[in-house]
Amino acid sequence: MDEVTKIVNDIKQGNIKPIYFLMGEEPYYIDRLTEYIENNILTEEEKGFNQMVLYGKDVTVEDVISNAKRYPMMADRQVVIVKEAQELARTIDKFESYAENPQPTTVLVIAYKYKTLDKRKKVTKLMDKHGLVFESKKLYENQVGDWIKRVLSGKGYGIEPKAAAMLVEFLGTDLSKINNELEKLAIILPQGSMITPHHIEENIGISKDYNVFELRKAIGERDQLKAYKIAAYFAQNPKDNPLVMTVGLVFGFFTQLLQYHGLKDKNPSNAAKMLKVNPYFLKDYDIALRNYPMRKVSGIVATLRDIDVKSKGVGAAALSNDDLLKEMLVKIFN
Structure with missing residues (x-):
């Protein structure tokens, strides 16, 4: 992510903010930025007196502010890191007063994972004005x-x-x-x-031959023998191949195929963009397009909705995963 690279490069060049409010649904980048600041702002000798890691469930906002207002000892700055800061969600507005006038010799890192603050809130605006607010969004x-x-x-x-x-x-x-x-x-x-x-x-430990990717490919090619072999493997290894996930991914494949049928411009670059797939895999959709007319695809989508409900235990108490996978394939290939 370009924004993450820029933040790291700014820190390397000495452009260090007094507040880093790291929020969002995707924890990966929040953790990476927190880790980078934790490891690189202070020297090992400075960390003993000047670096503190707090956890949201163990402290209050007032505790964090009190620590942030301290002066560094025998160093130019101190680092205060608040991990799992989403635990402070109910009182997060109390950071307003500190964000309005942050301690210039403190680097305050607030790792607010799985949630976001409304960017219209005063506290968010103040943190962004005097520090940096970063949102880590989930990737599709x-x-x-x-x-x-x-x-x-x-x-x-x-x-x-x-x-x-x-x-x-x-x-x-x-x-x-x-x-x-x-x-x-x-x-x-x-x-x-x-x-x-x-x-x-x-x-x-992911089988290169027995996975949902290969199942969808076999279905698209109408290779019934291969599809039933993979389904049998899934039934024998349900923990690694949850039925709900399998049905969901096959459903997604046919939903995309239905969309592909409806595209006026089937140019590979446009089709890959519209279907949100890697162009490398478009050939699999081209094969399936020839094997499944639009009306057939519509019927399969309806069938998969029914199988999905059954896979969640509704109206199918007596059916095993094996039976449901076979039912799915029978209705797709018929």
Whole structure:
């Protein structure tokens, strides 16, 4: 994220704000910025007296302000970090007085995860005026593959599109979880490696042949034998392949296919943009487009809604995951 890079570069150049209010639904960047400030503003010798880490559930806003108003000892500045600051949500407005006139020798970091402050609030405006307010937004699923590619590129690695897709389908959009797995791969594989589906399967435990990505591909190609094999594997490994998630991802595939049918401009660049998919995977949608007419796709979407309800235990108490997966495939292929 460009904004994160700019904040880090500003700190490196000595342009340090007295307040960093880090908020948002995506905790990954909040944690990374907090960690960077914690590790890089003060020297190791200065940290003993001048760096304090507080936790929102253990302190009040008044406690934080009291610590922030202290003067540094034998250093130019002190750092006060408030982690899990969302625990102070009910009294966050009490920061107004401090934000209006922050201590210039203090760097106050407020890590306010999973929530955001209304930018029209006085406290938010004051923090942004005299410090910095950063919002870490959740990435959409179709953006995570590019994020993985950028992170790995920065570490000196490449990744094949299918391998990135496997990570997204298995780990979702949780950047912290994905980054943990990428760091494991960086330890195992030599720098300069191109990460493949085989590496993902061998080191992370995601099957390169039995995953939702391959199931959707088999369905799109009307490869019934392969689809039923994958479904049987899912039924035998329900913890790694939750039925609700499987149905949801297949539903998403056919919803995109319905949208693809309706596109007037099917130029690859426009289609990939409208469907929010990596252009590399557009060929799978082209094959499915030929195999499933628009009317058939509409019927499948309705069927998958019904299967989704059953997968959540409504009206299907006697049906196993295996039975529901088979029912899904029978209705798709018929």
